Amino acid sequence: MTRNQGRVVLITGSAQGIGRGIALRLADDGYDIAINDLERFKKELEELSEIIKSKGRRVFIGVADASVKEEVEGLIDATVENLGGLDVMIANAGVCLVKSFIDTTIEEWDRVFSINLRGAFFAYQYAAKVMIKQERGGRIIGACSGAGKFGCAMMSAYSSSKFALRGMTQSAAAELGKYGITVNAYAPGPIVTPMLDKVGDDFGGKDVVYAAEAQRIPVGHLGTPEDIAALVSYLASKEAKFVTGQTVQVNGGRDFD
Secondary structure, three states: OOOOOOOEEEEOOOOOHHHHHHHHHHHHOOOEEEEEEOHHHHHHHHHHHHHHHHOOOOEEEEEOOOOOHHHHHHHHHHHHHHHOOOOEEEEOOOOOOOEOOOOOOHHHHHHHHHHHHHHHHHHHHHHHHHHHHHOOOEEEEEEOOHHHOOOOOOEHHHHHHHHHHHHHHHHHHHHHHHHOEEEEEEEEOOEOOHHHHHHHHHOOOHHHHHHHHHHHOOOOOOEOHHHHHHHHHHHHOHHHOOOOOOEEEEOOOOOOO
């Protein structure tokens, strides 16, 4: 029996990148996994599901838009119904916009916030309600960013949404601790993912941007989804019961708190 047998985790935005890496790591840790993304990523979800099953874990695929309240609540309810509960909620879904502050439109601003912050709010809140009802505590973990600790030029909407997520994480942690629920977030630096590929291209060329970032990082290289997943593995664990309200940077020393 693995130490996490019977524990259930739901990860939004898990068809690729960091979410996928987290799903695979937590499957190795013994959790049963609910994976989620939009309909256009159904093939990637199905492929990920087969890998998780090959590790001996149960898996549930939930296609839903993480920015829509009813779909998030339906996703959580379906996870509980199919896997028997919810112990860890990881609000990983997110988008990034590279555009000058002056030129960013209200429609673009609202889209970034609807996914990165409002969607995380729906996931945090409804997962907390389910965990309180279960009376066995839980872990809520959100996707922040280094841009949620230091403002970034050309990324005003993204950076602002991640600053707000950090505040929400702290506030939720202050309220939910009495139920045995911890609330934390991870703040990746440059991590090699499809999202960072696009950001690099938007800044004038992925290869050039990657090389420049590697030079700024003391360890000399960019990170991987597995680096973030290793932190999440700890934050999701029972051993992390005294860690809450924190947003932990994983960036190879690129920035310091």
